[in-house]
Amino acid sequence: MRLLLVEDTADLAEAIVERLTQDGHAVDWLTDGEQALKILSYQNYSLIILDLGLPKLDGLYVLKRLRAENNKNNKTPVLILTARSGIDDRVQALDIGADDYLIKPIDLRELSARCRAVLRRHHGEAASLVHYGKLQFDRSASRMSIGHEVFELPRRELCILDLLLTHQGRALSKSQLADQLCSFADHDELPSDNAIELYIGRLRKKLTGSGVTIKTLRGIGYLLYVEQ
Known part of the structure; x- marks a missing residue:
């Protein structure tokens, strides 16, 4: 599967890319929301892993644009990866259209499992x-x-x-x-x-x-x- 990671913390992003590549995925890594929207206008992905606190454009704005009415055919699953742990942030992201929400710091094994779970649900599968x-x-x-x-x-x-x-x-x-x-x-x-x-x-x-x-x-x- 080809995944998109949007994360501006280099050390964390490099570790995530390494882990997901070991899982068999091809991973594109971007560092800001503006880049993400540009790439998503022409490239399809199986899953997007999206930080909220991004430079240029906030992750919630990216998610809103992705789920906007004029983009309603884009049903790519989105896993939010963020340090924002407040319940309001989680509720807002899930209501906008996120498929899962993972709070930093993360365990890469859990991230890997969450990616599999989101992909399974998206394709109507129950187990790995x-x-x-x-x-x-x-x-x-x-x-x-x-x-x-x-x-x-x-x-x-x-x-x-x-x-x-x-x-x-x-x-x-x-x-x-x-x-x-x-x-x-x-x-x-x-x-x-x-x-x-x-x-x-x-x-x-x-x-x-x-x-x-x-x-x-x-x-x-x-x-x-x-x-x-």
Whole structure:
């Protein structure tokens, strides 16, 4: 998944980026609200982690703009990350449209779990452990298993599998997959169509025996489905 972190404290932001990258996500990091609104006008994210006390534009203003009537089709989940612990601040952020609210100082393990929970709720899932055919995918441990065999997937294969499972029944194009694999910091490493095909091929081999396969829909993209 591709996430956006808007946080102006460098040490904290770097630690969060490192943790979420280890979880298999691509993370873009911005330091002020003005930058955030500009990026959000053209780039899609699976989740936004938003500080409130930001330079230039306050996080609550960013959230209001994101949830405004003229932007009502943008339903990207937002996790507020802030030092503001007052109940009024929490109520206001949640009423405006935040999906969760986490008060600093934070434990990175809790942040990671909260991100998974928000993403699950957004996609209508109840737990981090996903069963599909004979395949089990554990988002909290970032691994998949088939029977008793456990696979530790490279980050990009892990991300592709997560995306395909999250969008069950919907085909994802190569460009959609590539867009979610890389942050702006990785833009020089944006995977080519051939690279996406390579990742899909490797995943197909690892899915052998699971009853699940990745179907190529020519000219459209890739679809995960259970073999009949």
